[in-house]
Amino acid sequence: MSTILIIEQVLNGLQFGVMLFLMAAGLTLIFGVMGLINLAHGSLYMIGAFAAAAVAGLTGSFLLALFAAMAAAAMAGVLIETVVIRRLYATDHLDQVLATFALILIFSEGTRWVFGSFPLFLDIPDAVSGPVSLPGGIQYPLYRLVLIAVGLAVGLGLALLINRTRNGVQIRAGENDREMIAALGVDISRLYTLVFALGAALAGLAGALVGAIQSVQVGMGEPVLILAFVVIVIGGIGSIKGAFVGALLVGLTDTLGGIFLPELFKLFTDAATATSAGSALASMAIYILMGAVLIWRPTGLYGARA
Amino acid sequence: MKVKSLILSAALAALAGGASAEGVKVGMITTLSGGGAGLGIDVRDGFMLAVKQSGRDDIEVVIEDDQRKPDIAVQLADKMIQSEKVDVMTGIIWSNLAMAVVPATVAQGKFYLSPNAGPSALAGKGCHPNYFNVAWQNDNLHEAAGAYATSAGYSNSFILAPNYPAGQDALTGYKRTFGGELAGELFTKLGQTDYAAEIAQIRASGADSVFFFLPGGMGISFLKQYADSGIDIPVVGPAFSFDQGILQAVGDAALGVVNTSQWSKDIDNPTNAAFVETFQAEYGRLPSLYASQGFDTANLLISALATASPADADAFRAALKAADFDSTRGDFAFGPNHHPIQDIYAREVIKEGDVFTNKIIGVALEDHADAYAAECKM
Numbered sequence: 226m227s228t229i230l231i232i233e234q235v236l237n238g239l240q241f242g243v244m245l246f247l248m249a250a251g252l253t254l255i256f257g258v259m260g261l262i263n264l265a266h267g268s269l270y271m272i273g274a275f276a277a278a279a280v281a282g283l284t285g286s287f288l289l290a291l292f293a294a295m296a297a298a299a300m301a302g303v304l305i306e307t308v309v310i311r312r313l314y315a316t317d318h319l320d321q322v323l324a325t326f327a328l329i330l331i332f333s334e335g336t337r338w339v340f341g342s343f344p345l346f347l348d349i350p351d352a353v354s355g356p357v358s359l360p361g362g363i364q365y366p367l368y369r370l371v372l373i374a375v376g377l378a379v380g381l382g383l384a385l386l387i388n389r390t391r392n393g394v395q396i397r398a399g400e401n402d403r404e405m406i407a408a409l410g411v412d413i414s415r416l417y418t419l420v421f422a423l424g425a426a427l428a429g430l431a432g433a434l435v436g437a438i439q440s441v442q443v444g445m446g447e448p449v450l451i452l453a454f455v456v457i458v459i460g461g462i463g464s465i466k467g468a469f470v471g472a473l474l475v476g477l478t479d480t481l482g483g484i485f486l487p488e489l490f491k492l493f494t495d496a497a498t499a500t501s502a503g504s505a506l507a508s509m510a511i512y513i514l515m516g517a518v519l520i521w522r523p524t525g526l527y528g529a530r531a
Numbered sequence: 532m533k534v535k536s537l538i539l540s541a542a543l544a545a546l547a548g549g550a551s552a553e554g555v556k557v558g559m560i561t562t563l564s565g566g567g568a569g570l571g572i573d574v575r576d577g578f579m580l581a582v583k584q585s586g587r588d589d590i591e592v593v594i595e596d597d598q599r600k601p602d603i604a605v606q607l608a609d610k611m612i613q614s615e616k617v618d619v620m621t622g623i624i625w626s627n628l629a630m631a632v633v634p635a636t637v638a639q640g641k642f643y644l645s646p647n648a649g650p651s652a653l654a655g656k657g658c659h660p661n662y663f664n665v666a667w668q669n670d671n672l673h674e675a676a677g678a679y680a681t682s683a684g685y686s687n688s689f690i691l692a693p694n695y696p697a698g699q700d701a702l703t704g705y706k707r708t709f710g711g712e713l714a715g716e717l718f719t720k721l722g723q724t725d726y727a728a729e730i731a732q733i734r735a736s737g738a739d740s741v742f743f744f745l746p747g748g749m750g751i752s753f754l755k756q757y758a759d760s761g762i763d764i765p766v767v768g769p770a771f772s773f774d775q776g777i778l779q780a781v782g783d784a785a786l787g788v789v790n791t792s793q794w795s796k797d798i799d800n801p802t803n804a805a806f807v808e809t810f811q812a813e814y815g816r817l818p819s820l821y822a823s824q825g826f827d828t829a830n831l832l833i834s835a836l837a838t839a840s841p842a843d844a845d846a847f848r849a850a851l852k853a854a855d856f857d858s859t860r861g862d863f864a865f866g867p868n869h870h871p872i873q874d875i876y877a878r879e880v881i882k883e884g885d886v887f888t889n890k891i892i893g894v895a896l897e898d899h900a901d902a903y904a905a906e907c908k909m
Contacts, residue, residue: 227735229735230731230732230735233731234728234731237725237727237728237731238728240727241725241727333564333565334564337564337565337568342568342569342572342776343569343776343777343779343780344569344748344751344776344777344780345780346779346780346782348755348782348783349755349759354759355759355761356759356760356761364734364760364761366727366756366759366760366761368759369727435724437755438725438752438755438756438759439724439725439748439751439752439755439756440724440747440748440749440751440752440755440777440780441780442566442747442748442751442780443565443566443568444565444566445566445724445748448722448724480725480727480728481728483719483720483728483729484728484731484732487717496716497716500716500717500718501694501699501718504694504717504718504719504720505694507720508694508720
């Protein structure tokens with residue numbers, strides 16, 4: 226196992242992590258500020274990818290496709306917030322889980338109805354496709370470096386928004402005491418709609434960015450959603466910083482575990498058993514990580530709520 | 532009217548004493564919603580095209596969606612057998628659903644014609660006189676990939692598949708026929724869509740070829756990322772990741788890749804040419820492997836109905852076993868375990884105008900039977 230391979234895998238883990246962060250940031254904002262479990266967050270990711278594929282197919286412009294993805298996901302977010310989710314803030318989590326699960330089914334079959342059952346085509350723009358040479362003789366896909374940069378930029382932007390702007394103050398205040406901030410004259414329901422739209426747009430952006438290297442198809446959001454939940458449980462509910470650190474931890478654990486655990490097992494046993502046992506353990510690695518973090522800090526790394 | 536015609540046909544059947552040519556009720560359980568819907572829709576459309584072409588209005592097909600969930604498939608099968616009183620069942624795409632439905636169906640005296648799933652458990656010790664597989668046994672296309680890789684002169688393959696039964700079967704099938712060494716062997720997570728880590732390992736492994744079995748969205752992701760990584764090690768795979776339904780989504784990344792299939796739209800026989808043409812006319816898209824399998828399944832059923840009725844199980848079974856129909860694949864026969872003996876081709880992905888499709892470049896395995904037939908006692 227060469228150093229080059231290890232560095233390459235760390236980059237892969239980082240890239241996976243920042244994409245998870247885009248998903249988890251919206252999820253944790255909505256969970257933290259509104260106390261709402263939104264299982265349909267993965268559907269917003271899917272909507273972003275489909276909107277991007279449709280617009281890229283029509284116009285040929287990847288940049289336009291990205292804007293379309295964010296706009297479509299944000300609009301879908303506003304729509305479900307005002308039509309469905311607004312009625313659920315006061316109810317318990319079970320009602321929210323049921324309603325948003327129903328939304329997954331509706332969005333999945335709705336998308337299939339509009340776009341058909343076969344996966345859509347969305348390709349990486351030529352300008353950022355292909356590998357680049359990094360110092361040390363590493364060949365790394367340029368697009369993945371762009372993903373890392375975009376993810377970090379969005380993370381920075383979110384941190385500034387939450388910590389330095391008036392809306393950010395309101396969001397943080399709403400997280401702690403929603404009655405009090407409403408009493409101070411802040412239009413709390415408009416704030417909620419905005420937060421929801423922001424979270425949705427981030428999920429849509431992630432869907433479009435990732436859709437270009439993966440498949441754009443119905444149901445693509447669900448596996449990512451599960452990982453995003455793991456991320457916010459590790460990071461602490463409602464914390465953007467937690468989501469960022471958690472996402473990087475999950476990304477690195479998942480990527481490095483998948484590669485090094487089978488190698489590790491080969492030290493003790495024959496290759497076939499090692500491959501099979503190592504792969505099985507690698508699938509569990511992030512859940513083991515989650516368990517370990519929860520034993521050490523039951524509210525997550527940066528979680529405030531008990 | 533319906534009651535009247537039912538009475539009439541019952542009376543006719545009684546008069547004829549279960550004679551040849553009479554109607555049949557088919558229960559089709561397949562995947563029509565969710566991420567795997569494309570496969571089930573193609574099987575259904577291929578099947579219904581053959582029924583329509585036969586001109587027979589006495590074949591009634593009840594179609595239900597299993598949503599890719601075994602529990603729902605079992606409920607639907609119970610309903611079809613108990614209250615719909617179907618004679619023949621078909622349609623299942625996924626092996627885990629087939630394992631949940633097929634044994635119970637044949638145990639109740641019904642016939643099952645599989646248009647896709649071919650788990651080894653049903654080909655070997657678990658075979659049954661009433662179970663016929665019209666597609667392949669699960670290992671077959673992977674065995675063909677191994678044979679092709681050997682004949683292409685590859686001696687050091689990196690192989691990967693998801694860590695679940697069909698993935699393990701795939702690697703076993705490839706290793707059964709591949710003559711060279713393995714540069715690496717990996718099991719990925721089922722449903723995984725990011726293969727950056729695996730691709731980095733392939734690059735570092737020094738392999739001269741890559742074999743992968745990653746059905747559906749997994750394969751699309753892998754191929755796109757593989758192409759973008761700039762590695763030029765040739766790739767070999769089974770047809771599932773290069774099928775007509777998903778090739779457009781993979782795009783340029785698939786061009787030139789060799790894959791193995793028992794069917795291709797350019798197999799040169801009149802049945803296939805007519806099938807490709809009429810399918811395209813009827814549904815406005817090119818048929819896939821799955822569509823051809825649905826079409827062949829229906830034609831097998833229709834050919835058997837011409838000489839026997841499901842009411843006479845022994846005669847009907849013999850008629851199915853004879854496989855006296857024109858397959859889109861050309862030569863087709865059943866082995867002793869009711870699984871196909873057929874040629875499996877090597878195809879190359881090409882672009883025809885704007886459409887990505889496959890072209891046959893050779894036969895990977897001729898008259899190939901599966902490895903489990905010897906274990907089948909019936």
